[in-house]
Amino acid sequence: MKTIAVATDLTPNGNQAAYFAIQLAHAQLADLILINVFHFWPLNPAETGGDFPLSAQAMHDESQRALNHLANEVRERYGSDMAIRCLTRQGHPIPAILEVAQAEHVDLLIMSTVGSAPQSAQLMGSVASDMVPKTHVPLLLVPPSTEYAAIDNVVLGIDLDLPPDAVVFDTALHFARQFGCAVDVLCIHDNPADKDVQHRAEHIRHLMDTVPHTLTILPGSEVYDLLLTFAHRNKADLIMMLPQAHNWFRQIFVDGETQRMARLTDIPLLAIV
Incomplete structure (x- = not known):
């Protein structure tokens, strides 16, 4: 296993999958890619309360900063010196995630089963389950309550x-x-x-x-x-x-x-x- 990728919505539950992924990547001596996909126009504008981002570039930059922060956090938490790449993409989650997985020759894709916020929990739960019949890469779904342990x-x-x-x-x-x-x-x-x-x-x-x-x-x-x-x-x-x-x-x-x-x-x- 050379490359593991984890998709996160940058919520605590989504990031829990990243904590799981880095420990698995360390155990398998694999490289790790963190992926976040943002959608410039909200799927449900009513949920934003009219608080729209200034631009797609601003959303991209914020996503990239958050991913970089997450990468530094997991390095500090688990003491790993492995290279972690952070990739931000704009679009709908499933096709964007699968496009990255294919382009990066990912051996294993990891996702949380749910996010944290109510709309995130609904979205990520749907994305995770909808990904199963569509993925061309082995897909590991991690419940948010799961702590990493050796797979015996x-x-x-x-x-x-x-x-x-x-x-x-x-x-x-x-x-x-x-x-x-x-x-x-x-x-x-x-x-x-x-x-x-x-x-x-x-x-x-x-x-x-x-x-x-x-x-x-x-x-x-x-x-x-x-x-x-x-x-x-x-x-x-x-x-x-x-x-x-x-x-x-x-x-x-x-x-x-x-x-x-x-x-x-x-x-x-x-x-x-």
Whole structure:
């Protein structure tokens, strides 16, 4: 992992993701990029009370100053001498963030699940969940209450009805090896005793030979609740998912269930693409 980028709205919750990111970057010996995207014309003018900025350049300069201040703060807090780059962009958050990620060849993109102010919480929660089906870069979503800790135990959710993309699965294994973690694979299926289901599960076991792992198949349809319960029971430091088209993990996000996203209060979630 060479380059990690973190997008922040410069609120305390957004910046918490930056604190998480710099510690992960330090552990992985990776470079770090801080990203802030501003929108010159407010998405909802009524929220500004008529207090408009003087110019787009003024907003850019203020954003850049805030990012530089954040970079200095995290260096002082964590004693890191790593190079941190600060990039400010104007536009809508998702395309602007993804454009930076592509241009900078980012290996991992980090975002908070929510901001701090009410409008920010709504916006960043929406941006984070909307980013999942659109990102071309592995995306790590960090709940604002999360403090960085070594990633020793990961829960990996796999949909046995849709075989994982080979490249995406290899990327997941690559992350597991880089973290040096054990992986608890969770599969949820209505009929876990079915021979075809068991055969697919054994195939997954075979693919994971290079990583310490367990594999569990649970019956049920409440994917989100089962996933979180399993992750807590296994003391997971991270939940990893493979949000391929039409599988059940992706449906958590594309069905407009942003509220469910907010319930993930204490376990970071990594979407592998």
